[in-house]
Amino acid sequence: MKYKISRKTISNKVGYQLIGIFWLLFLSGFDLPVLSQESEYLAVPESYKTEGIPTIKNSEIEGLFYDPASIRSNLIWDADRKNRRMLVTDVTNHVYLLDSPMATPTKLIEKIVPNSVKVSPNGDSFVYTSDQEDQDNYQLYQYNFKENASKKLVTLTGKDESINTFVWSKNGDSLFFVRVDYESKTTRLCRFNFSIENCYPEQLKGVWDIIQAGETKILLKYWKASSSQLVYAYDLSKNKLIPIDEKGNSRKSFMTEDSVFWTSEGNERCKQEPCVLSFNFKTSTTNLIKLPSEIVNLYDIKVSPNGKNLLLQETKDGIDKLRVFRIKNQAIAREIQSFVKGSYVVWNTRWLSDKEVIYTIENIGKPASIQSFDIKTKKLTDWTKESLPPRLENKVKSPELIRWKSFDQKEITGYIVRPNSEVKKTPVLIFVHGGPQILDRPVFNSQDIRLASNLNLAVIHTNIRGSSGFGKEFIDADNKENRGDAVKDMQALLNWIETQPNLDANQIYLRGESYGGFVVLATALQEPKRLKGVIAEYPLISIRGYLGQSWIDEFAKNEYGDPKDEALMTKLDKLSPLNNTKDWNKIPLFMTRGKLDARIPEKDVIDLKNQLQKNDTEMWFIYSTENGHGFGGNYVFASMYQFLKKQVKKEK
Amino acid sequence: MKKLKTMICILVLSIGLVGNTFAGDSVNAGITGIFNNIVTTIMSVVGGSDDCPVRDCSNCKPGDNNTGNCRPTDK
Numbered sequence: 080m081k082y083k084i085s086r087k088t089i090s091n092k093v094g095y096q097l098i099g100i101f102w103l104l105f106l107s108g109f110d111l112p113v114l115s116q117e118s119e120y121l122a123v124p125e126s127y128k129t130e131g132i133p134t135i136k137n138s139e140i141e142g143l144f145y146d147p148a149s150i151r152s153n154l155i156w157d158a159d160r161k162n163r164r165m166l167v168t169d170v171t172n173h174v175y176l177l178d179s180p181m182a183t184p185t186k187l188i189e190k191i192v193p194n195s196v197k198v199s200p201n202g203d204s205f206v207y208t209s210d211q212e213d214q215d216n217y218q219l220y221q222y223n224f225k226e227n228a229s230k231k232l233v234t235l236t237g238k239d240e241s242i243n244t245f246v247w248s249k250n251g252d253s254l255f256f257v258r259v260d261y262e263s264k265t266t267r268l269c270r271f272n273f274s275i276e277n278c279y280p281e282q283l284k285g286v287w288d289i290i291q292a293g294e295t296k297i298l299l300k301y302w303k304a305s306s307s308q309l310v311y312a313y314d315l316s317k318n319k320l321i322p323i324d325e326k327g328n329s330r331k332s333f334m335t336e337d338s339v340f341w342t343s344e345g346n347e348r349c350k351q352e353p354c355v356l357s358f359n360f361k362t363s364t365t366n367l368i369k370l371p372s373e374i375v376n377l378y379d380i381k382v383s384p385n386g387k388n389l390l391l392q393e394t395k396d397g398i399d400k401l402r403v404f405r406i407k408n409q410a411i412a413r414e415i416q417s418f419v420k421g422s423y424v425v426w427n428t429r430w431l432s433d434k435e436v437i438y439t440i441e442n443i444g445k446p447a448s449i450q451s452f453d454i455k456t457k458k459l460t461d462w463t464k465e466s467l468p469p470r471l472e473n474k475v476k477s478p479e480l481i482r483w484k485s486f487d488q489k490e491i492t493g494y495i496v497r498p499n500s501e502v503k504k505t506p507v508l509i510f511v512h513g514g515p516q517i518l519d520r521p522v523f524n525s526q527d528i529r530l531a532s533n534l535n536l537a538v539i540h541t542n543i544r545g546s547s548g549f550g551k552e553f554i555d556a557d558n559k560e561n562r563g564d565a566v567k568d569m570q571a572l573l574n575w576i577e578t579q580p581n582l583d584a585n586q587i588y589l590r591g592e593s594y595g596g597f598v599v600l601a602t603a604l605q606e607p608k609r610l611k612g613v614i615a616e617y618p619l620i621s622i623r624g625y626l627g628q629s630w631i632d633e634f635a636k637n638e639y640g641d642p643k644d645e646a647l648m649t650k651l652d653k654l655s656p657l658n659n660t661k662d663w664n665k666i667p668l669f670m671t672r673g674k675l676d677a678r679i680p681e682k683d684v685i686d687l688k689n690q691l692q693k694n695d696t697e698m699w700f701i702y703s704t705e706n707g708h709g710f711g712g713n714y715v716f717a718s719m720y721q722f723l724k725k726q727v728k729k730e731k
Numbered sequence: 732m733k734k735l736k737t738m739i740c741i742l743v744l745s746i747g748l749v750g751n752t753f754a755g756d757s758v759n760a761g762i763t764g765i766f767n768n769i770v771t772t773i774m775s776v777v778g779g780s781d782d783c784p785v786r787d788c789s790n791c792k793p794g795d796n797n798t799g800n801c802r803p804t805d806k
Contacts, residue, residue, distance in 0.1 A: 194785060215786050243785050261786070286784045302784045330781060516782040547782040554782065594788070634787050678786070 124714055126705035130688075131698045132718050139724075140717045142470065142533050149468035152446030152523060153177070153184065154439045156193075158429040160384065161202030165429075165437060167449065167463070174207070174222075177449070180462045187222060188229065195244065200251035206232070208242060214677040214707040215630075216241045219256060219271075233269075233276050238262050239630055244288040246297075255292045257299075261630035268297060268313055280318055285633050291334050296321075296360070298334045304637035305516040306551040310341050312360070323358050328551050331380050337361055338409075340368065342377055344551050352550070353377050357409065370411060371404070378548075382406070385433040388415075388454060392428060394548065396480050397494065397520040399425035401438060403454050418452040418459060424520045437462070443478045443496060446523045471525055474499055474532035478521040481539065483575035486567045489556070492549075493541040493572070494521050497581075498531040505537045506586035506727055507576055513593030515545035515565070515638075516554060526716060534723055537582060543568040543598070559640040560647055562622065563654055569602040573609050588723060590614040593678075593708065596670075597622075600687075601654040607664030612726035614669040614719055617676060617708050620683035622651040628680060657683055660690045667697035669722045671715060675707035 121135040147170075156166040156174055167177045167184055172192045175184035193207035194217055203224055208217040219232040219242050235242070237260045245256035253272040260266070266287040269278040283301070290298040290310075297313040299320075310323040310332050323329075323339050327346030330353075332339060337360055344353040348367050355368040355377070370377070370391075378399070379392035389411060393400045401419050405412040419425065423440035426447070431437045434455045441447035446465040452458070478494040485491050497505065508530060512519045519540045527538045542548070543565045545557035557565040569589075577584040587610055591599035596618020603613045619625055626635065626642035640647045656663050668691060672684045692698050699722050703710055782788075 217785065241786065259784075286786075288784065302787075305782045308782070514783065514788040516788050630786065632784075632787075634784055638787075 121714065121717055124703070124712075126703050127714065128702045128704070129718075130692075130700040130702075132701065133721065135717055135721055140720060143529055143717060143720055144713065145468040145470055149466065150446060150471075150525070151463070151466040152441070153449055153463040153465075154447045155427040155429060155437060155449055156196040157198045157205065158431045158437055159198040159202045159205075160430070160432060161198075161200065163431060165431070165449070165462070166196055166198060166205060170446075174205075176224075177462060180451075180460050181464065184463075187227070193220075197245070197247060199247055200249065206245060206247070206254060208245065210241070214675045217243055219245060219254065232273070233271055243286070244290075246289050246292045248292050249294060255289055255297055257287050257289050259286050261632065264632050268299070279313065279315070281313070281320055283320070290332055293334050293336065296334065298332060298339060300329070300332070302632075302634045304555075304634060305547065306345075306555045307637070310339065312339060321360075324356065327356075328353075333380070333382055335382065335386050340380070340382070342380060351375070355380060366409075368409075368411065371414070374402075379428065381428060381430060383430045383433050387433065388430075390428055390430065390436055392425060394518075394520075396492070397424065397518070398422045401425060401428065401436070403436065403452075415454045416457065418457075419450075424522045441465075441523045443475065443521045443524060443527070444473075465523075471528050471532075474528045476501075481575070483571055485544070485564070485571040487564070489544065489553075489568075491541070491543055491568045491571065493519070493539050496521075496524070496527045496531060496538045496540070498535050498537065500532075500535065501537075501581060502535060503581070504583035504586075505535060505581055506583050506588070507539060508536045508588045508590055508723065509539045509541060509569070509572065509599075511541050511543065511569070511589070511591035511595035511598045512546070513591075513595050514547075515543075515557060515594050515598075516547045518542060518546055518548035530720065530723065533720070534727055536588075536723070536727070539572070539576075541569070541572065558638055560650060562639070562651055563601075565598055566601045566605055566654060569598060570605060573606060584609070586611055586727060588612040588614070588726060590616070590719075591618065592616040594619050596620075597655070600656050600668075603664075603666050603668075604654070604656045604659060604662055607662070607666070610666050611729075612667045612669070612723065614722065616671045616715075617673060617679065617710065618670065618684070619679050620687050621655045621657045621680075623648045624657075624680045624683040630677075655687075657687045657690070660687075660694045660696075663691060663694060663696060665694065665696045667699070667722070667726055669699040669719055671701045671703070671710070673706035673708060673710045674702065674704045678708040 119136060121137055123129060150170060152170050153167045156168060158165045164178050167175050169175060173186060174188040174196060175186050177184045191209050191211045193209050196205055196207045198205040204221050206219060206221045209220055210217045216235060218235060220229045221232055222229045239261040241259050242256050243259050245254050247254060253270050255270050258267045258269055264285060266283040267278045269276055286302045288300045290300055295315055299311045299313055301309040301311060303309055306328050308329050309325050310329040312321040312323055314321060324341060324343055324346055327343030329341045329343050332341035339358045341356055342353045343349055343356050348356055355370060356365055357368055358365045374393055376393050376395045378394040381390045387406055389404045389406050391402045402417060403415040423442050426439045428438040431451055435451050435453050437451045439447045439449050446467060448465040449462040451460045451462060476497045476499060478496050481495050482490055482492050519542050530536050531538060544553055545565050547554055576582050576587060589599035589602060589610060596615035599613050600615055600618060603610050622639050626639055688700055701715055
């Protein structure tokens, strides 16, 4: 990315005169004095247009940044079972090859961030999806280890088409993938044998994902709604779709030669929820798999390649537990000793072989690292080791789980990260995640640490209604006409803060990204007095505007409502500050927008900005001409930091 | 001769005194180059979710200015 010098650092006129003098002296052979090498101000990226953001002195953000080499955090993209190695990320989310435990990862792909990465069964290449050419329209690329190069595999043909998911065939000779056409709102299952692509005749209504490919069947998921993820199998020889579970919500599933296994919630066969069910293709029977009784928060389930061991991941209050069980006669038998010691968030578990599990662990004070566990030898191996810049060490206390009751007595949870040097009354920054079908967990978070240590802020992360991880009823509780209830969860949190002796209820700031941006804007509209600043990063502004986009599918309508329902749209309009700025109590607002954002209508963002500027609201605005939804970076973070610093100072 | 010396002196002093400003432009690439590489590392939110299709709720697009706020999805 190119940067330009901040306008205030040098006056052009003086600059040109000096350049002239410089050349005069240079040509006449003068020895020049050694000049200072430092700019006083933080450069604004060339692709950014800013409004209302003051020039930032480097001295003001001195404590904010650190040497990138001083931090190490790796997560797993995928396992290469054939060569006992793996593809990993670092903090840049690029793709690296990790050949052996504690080896230095080799960068394979940079500048683009794939959405999904899968190594071929024979270990000679990996395939990934990327929307580098067109935001939100994913395409397939293959990276060949021998050639050290990537190439595009198939081309998109539709007006608004995306290859959202893919899997390898069992022997690695081809890929199965789904072409989602957002114009016709249909999905086609296709196969590519690395020379010819064939799509199967069945046109699937809505958005589908591909989960797994067997010899004769493909496992698919239909995204009806976040609480209605339905499992199907596609019979390749008969070109027939076989419903597996059309009642329960099936988040996770896998297939063996003759059966499908899946987690289900809401299926009448479940005695406790969620449960695990199996369906046998030969007998067409569905069975309930008996889980160990103590498992209540099942998050993930993965079978070993030979089908003899089962990895279960439980999540409670954001902390994960991994357990491996033997499978005997299609039933879960004895457990192998537990192996993750301590409180961690676990990501992307994989079977590296029939007897070896790999996973990443992290928590608020520990960047992610990768470990493997051999279930036969019981040996734990570190594949990477985290490192942390000294300036981030011991700056915050361990996160505490917090619970508060909302207006309808529903229990809402979150976690709070407090600075180590807490004062009598600590200002609070509340963070609301996007989605909304996401679960915010206490992972390593350098921004929290830096905000807490430099501004002495306590940061509260929320999982308001609509978040995942709390069951079907909770994830649906903000749907359609109930959107305002999520805002009430936020207002209830403000009430909770008022009861906390160490938190300063007079200094509460909100920060939300994407959908979370909508929530914080809506909360500020309802709370003209209790909030002192709002940060909305690439926010959703208006649900009416969002639903008016051509790509909007059934999944989005089940979440937000039918755009033709005018009564509902009018009700939802009242939540947004757009066209309601008379009710906006001039709460200072920091907002970002990427020009390439294909998710949220730009007009809504610009209109809101203009309306609030007219309303004399203090507006800090960053518009990037080169980024899309989800952009950030050092300049954005430094500006946000300055914004918060100014508001905190104002209130002192 | 005296005039010439004075002029040279003024020129040298001018360069020396405004050196910082002048140098700002030429070495700024170096400064920004460092910032360009510094990553702000991981935020709290997962980039993708296993509870929604990629276009509906993922926000894992760090772009050139990596924020590192993404966690690989399990898809």
